[in-house]
Amino acid sequence: MYKVxxxxxxxxxxxxxxxxxxxxxxxxxxxxxxxxxxxALSPLGKIPVLVxxxxxxxxxxxxxxxxxxxxxxxxxxAGTLERARQDALTFRILDEIDATLWTAARHSFILPKxxxxxxxxxxxxxxxxxxxxxxxxxxxxxxxxxxxxxxPDIILGHCAGWARTANFPDAPAAFVDYLxxxxxxxxxxxxxxxxx
Numbered sequence: 001m002y003k004v005x006x007x008x009x010x011x012x013x014x015x016x017x018x019x020x021x022x023x024x025x026x027x028x029x030x031x032x033x034x035x036x037x038x039x040a041l042s043p044l045g046k047i048p049v050l051v052x053x054x055x056x057x058x059x060x061x062x063x064x065x066x067x068x069x070x071x072x073x074x075x076x077x078a079g080t081l082e083r084a085r086q087d088a089l090t091f092r093i094l095d096e097i098d099a100t101l102w103t104a105a106r107h108s109f110i111l112p113k114x115x116x117x118x119x120x121x122x123x124x125x126x127x128x129x130x131x132x133x134x135x136x137x138x139x140x141x142x143x144x145x146x147x148x149x150x151x152p153d154i155i156l157g158h159c160a161g162w163a164r165t166a167n168f169p170d171a172p173a174a175f176v177d178y179l180x181x182x183x184x185x186x187x188x189x190x191x192x193x194x195x196x
Contacts, residue, residue, distance in 0.1 A: 002026040006047030008195030011060040020187035089152040096131040129169040157182040
C-alpha cells in the first residue's frame with residue numbers, strides 16, 4: 001500500500017488527488033515540511049513524500065509520473081508524441097505557474113524576514129495572469145489534453161487553488177469553467193475531504 005506524507009494544503013494534494021482518481025488504497029500522514037516524520041524519510045524535509053515498501057519518492061511531479069505510468073492511467077504512453085506534448089505542458093505549468101506562486105510564497109512567509117523582497121510580488125502576479133491567459137487559450141476540450149484528465153490538469157488545478165488563496169488575479173471565465181470541471185470530479189472532492 002502507498003503512504004503519502006505531507007499536509008493537504010501543500011503539493012501533497014496533487015498526490016492525494018491522483019491516488020483518488022486512480023482509485024487506489026493509500027495511507028495519509030498529514031505532516032508538515034521539515035517535521036521529524038518527513039526528515040526521517042527525506043533529508044531535505046520537503047513534502048510530499050511517497051512511501052512504497054522500502055522505496056521513498058520525494059517531489060510531487062515525480063510521484064505523479066511514477067503512479068500514472070505504473071498504473072497506466074491519467075497519462076499518455078511513454079515514447080509517444082502525445083506524451084511529449086503532455087510533458088511539455090507539465091514542465092511549462094511548473095515553470096510558468098508553480099514557480100511563480102512558489103517565489104511569491106517564499107517572499108511572503110517562507111524566507112527569513114530579512115531575505116524577503118515583497119516588491120517582487122506585483123510583477124509575479126502580472127506574470128501569472130499572462131501565463132494563465134495563454135494556457136486558457138490552449139485548452140483542447142474539457143481538459144488540457146482533450147477529453148481525458150492527465151497529470152498537467154492535476155498540477156494546474158492545484159496551482160489555481162493556491163493562486164486564489166494567495167490573492168493572485170482572477171482567471172478568465174473559460175479557465176474558471178475548466179476549474180469547475182476539475183473540482184466537480186469525485187476524486188478531487190475525496191482529496192479535499194482529506195483536509196476537512
